[in-house]
Amino acid sequence: MTTHQGSCHCGKVAFEVDGDIDGAMACNCSMCQRKGSLLWFVPRAQLRVTTGADALSTYTFNRHVIQHHFCATCGIHPFGEGRDPQGNAMAAINIRCLTDIDLDAVPVHHYDGRSK
Structure with a gap:
């Protein structure tokens, strides 16, 4: 399993995530279409925020089941958190x-998140 490094644009939020990227999802819901993220889903335990957890802000919408995290300084959305259909804690990593x-x-x- 590979450990990947990531951050927001300004670097205040940095993280590590373990796993092998075999694909990503592009969603056309009202949120994802605007931010242009490519999402890779992993169990939440595989994500570690290494710096700047206090710099994260959170946005929820629609059914309020996904916490879309973004840097309060630069506005970049590095990841979100939620649960899969079985109730397991998951992280949606913006591979960008x-x-x-x-x-x-x-x-x-x-x-097609727009139709959901």
């Missing part, structure tokens, strides 16, 4: 915030 990957090499699944 990872420093060590080739985005063009990651297969992207398009999810």
Whole structure:
């Protein structure tokens, strides 16, 4: 399992996440379409905020089941938190915030969140 490093734009929020990226999701819901994130889902225990947890702000909308975290300084959304259908704690990592990957090499699944 690989450990990936990531951060917001200004660097106040940094994190590590363990796992092997085999794909990402692009969602067209009102939130994801605007922020342009590519999401990779991992168990929450695989995500560690290494600096700046106090710099994170949180936004929820619709059913308020996903906590969309963003840096209060630069506004970048590095990850969100929620639960999968079985109730397990999950993290949705914005792979655009990872420093060590080739985005063009990651297969992207398009999810119609707008219709949900």
